[in-house]
Amino acid sequence: MNLNPVTETFHNEDQRWLGSAHGTESAQSITLDTSAFTSGVHYPNGYFPSGLPLGRITASGKYGPYAGRTSEVQTVSITGGPTGGTFTLTFAGETTAAIPYNATAAQVRAALEALASINTGEVTTAGGQLPGTPVTVTFGGRFAGDNVPQMTAGSGSLTGGSTPTAAVTTSTGGAGGATDGTEVLAGHLLCTVDAPSDNTQDPQGALFWHGRVIESHLPIGVDDAGKRDVAGRIQYV
Template identity: 55%
Template sequence: MVMPPITTTTDYSANKLWLASTHGTETNQSVTLDVSKFTQGTHWKPGSGPDQPYSVLKSGIPLGRLTESGLYAPYTGPSSETQTVTITGGPTGGTFTLTFSGQNTAAIAYNATAATVQAALEALNNIAVGDVKVTGNAGGPYTVVFAGNFAGDNVAQMTANGAGLTGGTTPAVNVTTPIGGGTPGASDGTEVLAGFLESDTHFVPGQPKAIASLRIHGLVNPAKLPVPFVQPLPGYTTADIFYVTT
């Protein structure tokens, strides 16, 4: 027998750091979540034992409404652009540079760490600190994710110059774009922001649905949300407080 959705919630104010203002409480609305769409670790954590058997969805999760079922699931708004920088030819020395929208980085060592590449990009006058996140091993490949002012944007692909690389066999640097920015993460309705999960919400493990409160009006600090969030509004950065009026 399928049990009805559990409605137990726990309102821990300490878990609402993402909420920049209490304004809008009166415009919250009750919604039903499709629990199967949420990922353990990213969106929820299991209960801590016999005394706390319920799993808990994290307060502040951005939500969208599934067109087919009318249930709510994690928001899958526009993706942030991801570019990959790959050094080929096995160089043993020298440097390379990257160019973004006409601006050239300083020389970057062939075996630079991801942090060094990120710092070189952030030193450009058209990339602010927080606008890119670079990961990867020293010497690459480097994965460059555009965030901050570029979150959700389809940005220009960087170019690279490996003329300063030495050793190896015809060393070079290539840039590709495996994920283009601005593309919605889904087409099932969750690409449209509906609001934010108001409180930590308990649900029975294995239960397909849970009833929760949706914050649809108020001030939100995206940098403090429990999951990465691409702004649905132009002109904002992930460090900004923005006003949600869905």
């Protein structure tokens, strides 16, 4: 008989992220690939928490942590020291109205959002003021995580300086990162699952794949690209 004291730690189920019971009755049985998760990041307390975002690993059919996708960043710059005039930006075949040579980041964003192909809030800008400091344009919303078309710049109306030129370069390409399937959000872990001490053991779980989610209560957040993956199935509030 073993008379040595034994200590056990118990955890409470935290499903505050569920917006309603809808969808919980149709959760899918899945297998978690323990080796795909990082201790201290995805299961810091010895268990995979309820609400954890998951992606399906294409090769094995098991599930790992949702990896997300990188949103594209393009940089608008002006060289040649112009002292006046305007330039334009063209995206997906549409050209903006004239943009001042010394535009702020907000002015560049407004010009892009005036295009029919870009809705309000789908680009964010930083940096500036031109021409001294470039302006970065980050694509979000419908474009989040996508490899979007490269913008081009028209600089024919810039004046002064020495051959002033407006140009656009891609600082960060979209859709980078994981390519094993976990870059696409499949859903969330419905119930807490104990993490095995041996990462070659893969426990069973349940995938919440449609319903309502209270985003602020998720153990790990979901980016815009992930929300778009499950649009029509999961609503984030």
